[in-house]
Amino acid sequence: MSATDTYLLLRAFCDELARCGMEHACTAPGSRCTPIVLSLVREPRICAWSHVDERSAGFFALGAAKRTGRPVAVTCTSGTAAANLAPAVIEARHARVPLIVLTADRPPELRDVGAGQTIDQLKLYGDAVKWFFEVGVHEATPAALRFMRTLACRAYWTAAQGPPGPVHLNLPLREPLVLDVPLPADSTGREDQRPYVTVEPAVQSVPWSGHDPVGRIVIVAGAERDAVGARELSGFAARAAIPLLADPLSGARHGDAAIAHYDLLLRDPDFAAGHRPDFVIRTGELPTSKPLRTWLAGLDAAQIAIDPDGTWHDPDAVVGMRVPAPLHAVLDGLTAGEVIPIEPGWLDSWRAADDAAGRALSDALGDELSEPLVARSVGEWLQNDATLFVASSMPIRDVELYLPAREDGPRVMSNRGANGIDGTVSAAFGVAAAEDGPVVLLIGDVALAHDIGGLLAARRLNLALTIVLLNNDGGGIFHFLPVAGETDAFEEHVATPHGLDFAHAAALYGSDFERPRTVGELKAAVERSIAGDATTIIEVRTDRVENLALHRRAADAALDAVARAGS
Numbered sequence: 001m002s003a004t005d006t007y008l009l010l011r012a013f014c015d016e017l018a019r020c021g022m023e024h025a026c027t028a029p030g031s032r033c034t035p036i037v038l039s040l041v042r043e044p045r046i047c048a049w050s051h052v053d054e055r056s057a058g059f060f061a062l063g064a065a066k067r068t069g070r071p072v073a074v075t076c077t078s079g080t081a082a083a084n085l086a087p088a089v090i091e092a093r094h095a096r097v098p099l100i101v102l103t104a105d106r107p108p109e110l111r112d113v114g115a116g117q118t119i120d121q122l123k124l125y126g127d128a129v130k131w132f133f134e135v136g137v138h139e140a141t142p143a144a145l146r147f148m149r150t151l152a153c154r155a156y157w158t159a160a161q162g163p164p165g166p167v168h169l170n171l172p173l174r175e176p177l178v179l180d181v182p183l184p185a186d187s188t189g190r191e192d193q194r195p196y197v198t199v200e201p202a203v204q205s206v207p208w209s210g211h212d213p214v215g216r217i218v219i220v221a222g223a224e225r226d227a228v229g230a231r232e233l234s235g236f237a238a239r240a241a242i243p244l245l246a247d248p249l250s251g252a253r254h255g256d257a258a259i260a261h262y263d264l265l266l267r268d269p270d271f272a273a274g275h276r277p278d279f280v281i282r283t284g285e286l287p288t289s290k291p292l293r294t295w296l297a298g299l300d301a302a303q304i305a306i307d308p309d310g311t312w313h314d315p316d317a318v319v320g321m322r323v324p325a326p327l328h329a330v331l332d333g334l335t336a337g338e339v340i341p342i343e344p345g346w347l348d349s350w351r352a353a354d355d356a357a358g359r360a361l362s363d364a365l366g367d368e369l370s371e372p373l374v375a376r377s378v379g380e381w382l383q384n385d386a387t388l389f390v391a392s393s394m395p396i397r398d399v400e401l402y403l404p405a406r407e408d409g410p411r412v413m414s415n416r417g418a419n420g421i422d423g424t425v426s427a428a429f430g431v432a433a434a435e436d437g438p439v440v441l442l443i444g445d446v447a448l449a450h451d452i453g454g455l456l457a458a459r460r461l462n463l464a465l466t467i468v469l470l471n472n473d474g475g476g477i478f479h480f481l482p483v484a485g486e487t488d489a490f491e492e493h494v495a496t497p498h499g500l501d502f503a504h505a506a507a508l509y510g511s512d513f514e515r516p517r518t519v520g521e522l523k524a525a526v527e528r529s530i531a532g533d534a535t536t537i538i539e540v541r542t543d544r545v546e547n548l549a550l551h552r553r554a555a556d557a558a559l560d561a562v563a564r565a566g567s
């Protein structure tokens with residue numbers, strides 16, 4: 001097997017990835033992966049993004065795949081390099097993001113014999129990938145070239161469809177790893193640049209029979225990939241007067257029926273008991289809100305879960321029907337039946353409570369810079385051409401809790417598949433790579449410190465990101481948990497304050513840095529950063545203990561207002 005064999009096969013492979021629709025790939029340096037890296041770089045339809053750290057490469061690919069909705073390839077050399085892709089692979093599995101992981105490996109004769117940088121890479125990611133395949137070493141015969149073409153298509157469609165997720169191909173590569181003669185032509189591809197194999201998703205619709213929704217209906221919309229469907233859902237809910245409990249990640253927190261403060265409303269026992277529905281339609285993933293989950297778990301309503309991939313999101317085992325259909329099939333099914341009989345005043349009473357809660361929260365926050373005010377304000381300032389990428393921990397909770405419904409808001413994204421704080425900076429840069437509009441990352445200090453190396457993308461890949469950093473010197477979220485009372489170990493081992501001055505990180509990685517003191521200064525800094533072409537870290541300093549107290553005050557005020565609205 002010569003370098004020509006290796007490169008012919010990999011060129012056919014990358015050609016098929018591009019024919020299927022791949023636009024982006026991520027590379028990380030190494031020797032063994034050279035043929036894969038060069039083949040990706042030399043495929044003109046694929047934009048190859050270089051990374052030093054494989055963990056960042058994986059999350060960058062995740063961000064790009066999330067944004068484009070198409071598989072993104074990520075390649076790295078053998079050994080622990082491949083292991084560093086594991087966090088992104090796991091997140092991709094849980095968040096249903098299509099990734100194609102191409103790990104370089106030693107050929108079989110060099111495995112388990114003490115050859116350098118060689119580990120067992122077979123099924124390295126276990127059940128976290130949808131499909132693993134050991135590619136093997138082949139001569140570039142016409143049959144092998146066709147095999148590589150089908151392999152690329154199979155990897156692409158497996159990653160892309162039902163449900164999307166990561167796939168792993170392990171590619172053993174023999175030396176020599178670089179070419180010394182030009183590559184001959186290869187005519188094994190199909191005519192007209194068609195992929196070698198396509199896979200058509202099945203057309204589905206909702207079998208409503210026997211379960212027609214009537215009376216008190218609510219829609220619970222969780223994280224959703226179908227942005228067009230989410231828009232239609234909010235329009236439909238408004239027309240049909242059905243309360244739409246919309247997670248910001250659903251893309252459906254719009255319109256007159258959108259209930260933004262469900263987390264607070266359902267903390268009020270009277271409201272929760274008085275608003276028990278007869279019928280629940282769940283779409284997308286299950287939102288994180290604990291009061292919402294508890295409420296759903298305790299209902300005796302008919303609950304139907306709609307998900308095009310048929311994913312099983314029901315930790316409390318209360319869903320009676322799952323419909324593996326896209327959102328438009330649901331809406332078509334419902335609108336076909338003329339008017340849905342809804343109890344009079346049903347939406348109005350949710351609307352009144354939601355509006356009252358929103359006003360009370362707003363009053364309680366005032367206009368002094370705080371974590372929830374920053375989360376809400378950034379979400380309110382951004383236009384619909386922008387993307388707000390929100391880190392796990394308090395940032396995503398604050399956005400879920402405090403961001404009101406609005407008509408033309410930004411796309412909101414987050415790594416909620418496995419709720420990790422790792423790789424967040426890299427994932428946001430990955431979104432920026434695939435996005436024309438501005439991308440703003442809202443992130444806590446521990447999450448930023450965790451993926452500080454991700455900042456390298458700004459300079460090396462010439463990408464711009466606006467990073468709004470909520471720096472409370474540690475994990476503020478843990479103050480909300482009972483562990484905060486374990487004072488002998490809490491600060492050092494749970495909250496983990498670090499005292500980092502992120503201005504130095506900005507200087508190291510060539511980013512701008514600002515530290516606004518007022519809401520006005522923050523707004524100006526965000527606008528400046530979006531208008532410019534540099535990555536900026538905009539730091540807001542907060543205090544973890546004061547943040548807990550503010551959340552409690554705001555929630556109490558909102559609960560009072562909900563009670564008054566209901567009486």
Ligand SMILES: Cc1ncc(C[n+]2csc(CCOP(=O)(O)OP(=O)(O)O)c2C)c(N)n1
Nearest residue numbers: 393394420421422444445446447475476477
């Ligand atoms: C990879 C990973 N490690 C650990 C955790 C557990 N964890 C959840 S939130 C958090 C602290 C995050 O702190 P920060 O980013 O500053 O946000 P804050 O809580 O202050 O809002 C940690 C360590 C996690 N989710 N993911």
Ligand SMILES: [Mg+2]
Nearest residue numbers: 444445474476
């Ligand atoms: Mg923090």
